[in-house]
């Protein structure tokens with residue numbers, strides 16, 4: 001293989017990646033990637049909490065390892081640095097495709113409090129979820145409350 005050929009392969013790879021990025025933003029607003037990112041974090045919350053909720057309700061058999069893993073995921077997700085996914089001006093009064101209410105930016109310190117409540121509840125759940133079903137049941141409620149406590153003031157109803 002000639003050195004020239006070796007050099008062109010990564011270049012072609014980069015062009016492909018750039019092409020994908022352009023395709024991904026086609027027809028979208030400037031906040032599209034950020035909105036998708038924060039909604040993805042929320043989807044991961046829902047996936048992990050969904051499993052734990054099903055176990056708590058007896059709809060899914062309790063498994064200590066699965067429960068501990070899902071609770072650990074919630075705790076990790078809630079401590080990720082996601083401020084960049086919430087740019088000013090990306091609320092639902094300004095752009096399509098989001099249910100984030102303008103109040104998030106109007107009352108900024110409060111949403112930081114709501115996030116803190118979420119990570120504290122998730123850390124407590126992660127401490128006990130792998131112990132037994134009763135412990136999971138005892139701690140999951142506060143996580144659900146933390147989700148709802150932020151959605152109620154800051155997320156628009158589904159339209």
Ligand code: HEC
Nearest residue numbers: 039042045046049098099100114115118146147150154155
């Ligand atoms: C600090 C505030 C806050 C916390 C805590 C929070 N959410 Fe959210 N959530 C939001 C906001 C705001 C939106 C709307 C985001 C958007 O559409 O841009 C949202 C959207 C969602 C969505 C819809 C995602 C989509 O694809 O459009 C789901 C599902 C969700 N949240 C689940 C959860 C779960 C489960 C928890 C708790 C484990 C949680 N959220 C905790 C603020 C929060």
